[in-house]
Amino acid sequence: MLQYVTTNEGKVREAREYMDCEQFAYDYTEIQHVDLGAIAAHGAREAYREAGNPVLVDDAGLFVDSLGGFPGPYSSYAEDTLGIERVQRLVAGEEDHRASFRCVLAYCDGADFAASPDPVDRDERALAAADGEHQSDSGVPVKLFEGTVRGRIVSPRGDGGFGYDPIFEHEGTTMAEMSTEEKNAISHRGRALAKFGEWFAER
Numbered sequence: 001m002l003q004y005v006t007t008n009e010g011k012v013r014e015a016r017e018y019m020d021c022e023q024f025a026y027d028y029t030e031i032q033h034v035d036l037g038a039i040a041a042h043g044a045r046e047a048y049r050e051a052g053n054p055v056l057v058d059d060a061g062l063f064v065d066s067l068g069g070f071p072g073p074y075s076s077y078a079e080d081t082l083g084i085e086r087v088q089r090l091v092a093g094e095e096d097h098r099a100s101f102r103c104v105l106a107y108c109d110g111a112d113f114a115a116s117p118d119p120v121d122r123d124e125r126a127l128a129a130a131d132g133e134h135q136s137d138s139g140v141p142v143k144l145f146e147g148t149v150r151g152r153i154v155s156p157r158g159d160g161g162f163g164y165d166p167i168f169e170h171e172g173t174t175m176a177e178m179s180t181e182e183k184n185a186i187s188h189r190g191r192a193l194a195k196f197g198e199w200f201a202e203r
């Protein structure tokens with residue numbers, strides 16, 4: 001069974017609309033990198049080594065246009081330290097409230113993949129940022145699937161979803177006001193999961 005690597009149950013709920021998977025609540029090392037793909041690829045190698053089964057790592061982030069992409073790869077840290085309401089107030093002080101949510105899924109089962117149309121991380125960039133202890137992961141390819149949604153940061157509305165959902169509005173509705181199905185139809189994660197699901201079914 002595919003192991004969906006996350007400590008976040010909200011992510012697993014959304015993923016189960018696309019595939020059978022088990023949650024593997026493994027807290028992989030999140031390397032410091034501006035690129036979510038590099039973080040997820042490094043995590044997938046580490047999780048695969050730990051699980052010994054096919055793994056899918058899910059790394060997501062909120063990128064606010066007027067804050068130069070902040071909090072981006074630090075979204076989890078910003079949620080834990082500032083909280084989503086203070087992030088929202090920070091953005092409210094800017095003229096431009098537009099933002100993107102991005103999700104990168106990184107799949108690893110120890111085998112090699114064809115690159116097209118989604119990228120394969122063959123690990124140099126992740127290893128360059130990692131310390132020596134992970135050198136043994138060298139060479140294990142990771143297939144990446146990405147999804148993005150554009151929206152606006154607004155005052156919190158809605159009880160659904162998780163994380164930044166109450167302050168992320170897409171076409172007039174916050175993601176916390178959507179059902180899981182509605183969120184998946186437009187979200188960063190839904191788009192990445194749809195791409196992955198199609199590819200995985202072929203595999």
Ligand code: ITT
Nearest residue numbers: 006007008058059060061075076079162163164165
């Ligand atoms: P794992 O690393 O264990 O998967 P996490 O919740 O920390 O759990 P991320 O680092 O990918 O996962 O998430 C970065 C932040 O973005 C974190 O604060 C999440 O709550 C939030 N987040 C991720 N996906 C989201 C979504 O679909 N809607 C709202 N917030 C989301």
